[in-house]
Amino acid sequence: MTRSLTNRRFATGAIAALSLGAALTAFAPFAAAQSVADLKKKGEITIGMLVDFPPYGTTNAQNQPDGYDADVAKLLGKDWGIKVNIVPVTGPNRIPFLLTNKVDLLVASLAITPERAKQVNFSHPYAAATIVLYGKTATTIKSAADLKPLRVGVARASTQDIAVTKAAPEGTEIRRFDDDASAMQALLSGQVDAIGCSVTVAAQIAKRAPANTYENKFTLVQQAMGIAVRPGQDDVLKSVNEFVAKNTANGELNKLYQKWLGADLPKLN
Structure with missing residues (x-):
C-alpha cells in the first residue's frame, strides 16, 4: 500500500469521525x-x-x-x-x-x-387562558366569517396565532407581531382592525383606551396551559x-x- 493511499484513507476516516462527532454534538442536549x-x-x-x-x-x-x-x-x-x-x-x-x-x-x-x-x-x-377576537366596537364582527376584509393582528407563534389562522377565512390579512405588546399597540394605533388575544390582554387595552372603544367580538378558544x-x-x-x-x-x-x-x-x- 502506498503512503499516499494510506494518508488518503486516514484523512477519509478522520473526516468521517469528525462528521459523526458533529452529529452527536447536534443531539447533545438530549444525551443525558x-x-x-x-x-x-x-x-x-x-x-x-x-x-x-x-x-x-x-x-x-x-x-x-x-x-x-x-x-x-x-x-x-x-x-x-x-x-x-x-x-x-x-x-x-x-x-x-x-x-x-x-x-x-x-x-x-x-x-x-x-x-x-x-x-x-x-x-x-x-392555568388556562381564554382567547378572544378583540376589536373596535364600531367594527361589525359577529363571527370568523366577518374577518376576510379586515386586518387581524396576533403575536407570532402564539396560541392566538394558531386560533386565528385556523378560524379566519382564506384571504384574511393576518399580521404577525413579535409579542402581545406589539399587537396591542398595532390595534391602538389603527394598524389592524382587530387582534386575537387573551382576555387579560383585552382588559389591559380597555384600561388604556376611552370607554367603549373596543370590545370582545367572540371567543376563539379556551386553552389549558x-x-x-x-x-x-x-x-x-x-x-x-x-x-x-x-x-x-x-x-x-x-x-x-x-x-x-x-x-x-x-x-x-
Missing part, C-alpha cells in the same frame, strides 16, 4: 436525562417565562419578572428547596430555549396543543405533575390565580 436530584444537587433551576403577557408574565418596578407564572415558578422552587433563576423568553423562542438547554423548564403561559406536544412534554394544566419539560426528562415531568396536583388540591395555585386574575383557577383536566 436530567433528574430532580440533579437539580437539587446543583442547588438551582433555570425557568423560562414570558414577561410580556400580563398578568401571567410581566415585570415589576424593579424590572424583575413578576406575575402568575413567576409566582408559580417560585412556588416550585420552594417545594423542591432550590433557587429559581427566571429567564425572560418570547413566544417564538421559548421552546427553542428549552430544547437547547438554555432553561431547565418553561412556566411560560404555554398552551397545550398537539403540535407543541410533538416537541416538548407537558405537565398537567396549571402546561409547564413544559424536555423530552426524556421523565423524572422531572413526574415531579412537576406531583407539584401541580399537590398545589391544586391544597389551594395554593388558586390563591395565586385569585391574586393575579381576580378569579378562581378554572377546573382543569
Whole structure:
C-alpha cells in the first residue's frame, strides 16, 4: 500500500469521525436525562417565562419578572428547596430555549396543543387562558366569517396565532407581531382592525383606551396551559405533575390565580 493511499484513507476516516462527532454534538442536549436530584444537587433551576403577557408574565418596578407564572415558578422552587433563576423568553423562542438547554423548564403561559406536544412534554394544566377576537366596537364582527376584509393582528407563534389562522377565512390579512405588546399597540394605533388575544390582554387595552372603544367580538378558544419539560426528562415531568396536583388540591395555585386574575383557577383536566 502506498503512503499516499494510506494518508488518503486516514484523512477519509478522520473526516468521517469528525462528521459523526458533529452529529452527536447536534443531539447533545438530549444525551443525558436530567433528574430532580440533579437539580437539587446543583442547588438551582433555570425557568423560562414570558414577561410580556400580563398578568401571567410581566415585570415589576424593579424590572424583575413578576406575575402568575413567576409566582408559580417560585412556588416550585420552594417545594423542591432550590433557587429559581427566571429567564425572560418570547413566544417564538421559548421552546427553542428549552430544547437547547438554555432553561431547565418553561412556566411560560404555554398552551397545550398537539403540535407543541410533538416537541416538548407537558405537565398537567396549571392555568388556562381564554382567547378572544378583540376589536373596535364600531367594527361589525359577529363571527370568523366577518374577518376576510379586515386586518387581524396576533403575536407570532402564539396560541392566538394558531386560533386565528385556523378560524379566519382564506384571504384574511393576518399580521404577525413579535409579542402581545406589539399587537396591542398595532390595534391602538389603527394598524389592524382587530387582534386575537387573551382576555387579560383585552382588559389591559380597555384600561388604556376611552370607554367603549373596543370590545370582545367572540371567543376563539379556551386553552389549558402546561409547564413544559424536555423530552426524556421523565423524572422531572413526574415531579412537576406531583407539584401541580399537590398545589391544586391544597389551594395554593388558586390563591395565586385569585391574586393575579381576580378569579378562581378554572377546573382543569
